[in-house]
Amino acid sequence: MLSDRNFCVTIASALALIAFVVLMRFMPDFLAWKNWQACGPGNCNIQSWLSALSGWVAAFAAFLTIRYLSRQITEANRNHYDMVSLQVHKDANLARIIISQSKTARAYAKNVVAGQNPHMMRSVGLHFLQNLKKIIDGKEFDEFEDRIGSNLFAGLEATRVFIDQSIIFVRETFTETNILQMEPELKAAHFMQLDMQLHNLEVYTAACINSAEEFLRRWNKGATTN
Structure with a gap:
């Protein structure tokens, strides 16, 4: 033809x-x-x-x-136009996923130090930290930074480092021997240090949520206009 x-x-x-x-x-x-x-x-x-x-x-x-x-x-x-529209729809779905995963990560972070019980850190606390690592290491956050962005310099990489450090800190600090010998002041200091490390995750996920929600507001406005 x-x-x-x-x-x-x-x-x-x-x-x-x-x-x-x-x-x-x-x-x-x-x-x-x-x-x-x-x-x-x-x-x-x-x-x-x-x-x-x-x-x-x-x-x-x-x-x-x-x-x-x-x-x-x-x-x-x-x-x-069709290609751009398709990509924007994908970005909107990605933004929704990031909002959901960021809120889940923040809930895990709060549960890590909840109760401040040293005996629970080797099991429950470490479990929450490992779930945090799976979420933050997911490809969705890499795609989010490439496509939309959290507007934080090195926010994702820094957060991943802090989570890895928190996991190492829990494994090395809350051993059976250390827990038996841990004074209340030292216990409080350990939980404060862990809480400070996880605070970086809260800052990063809050930035992700704000950026994703702002993107969705612009996307919904554009979709309504068109």
Whole structure:
């Protein structure tokens, strides 16, 4: 099947040929009937007719070319709009996922230090920290930073480092031996240090939630306008 470009060239050539044949056949009779001069003095031949028609043929071919290009530009713009619209919808879904996961992460962070019971840190506390790590290490946060962003410099990487440090801190600090020998003041200091490390996660996830919600507000406004 002919492409759009080849189709236009073929049709233009065929129409030009048909127009030339029709003109060569009927124009002399028409001009004679109207008492017009079909040729100038000493200049009545095929070459002069071809020269006279060449401008019209070129104009017609240019018209078809412009129409073809206009249709191609319109199609390209439509395809670009569809691609942008699809990506924006994906970003909106990503923003919703980040809001949900950030709230879950914040809930886990609060449960890590809830009750401040050293005996629970090796089991429940560590379990919450490991779940935090799975959430923050997920590819969704990397995509979120690439597509929308939390507006915090090195926020994601810093948060991942703090979570890893918290896991190491719990494993090394809240051993069975240390727990038995842990004074109340030292216990409070350990939980304060852990709480400070997890505070960085709360700051980062709060920034993610704010950025994602702002993106969704702009997206909903644009969707309503369109």
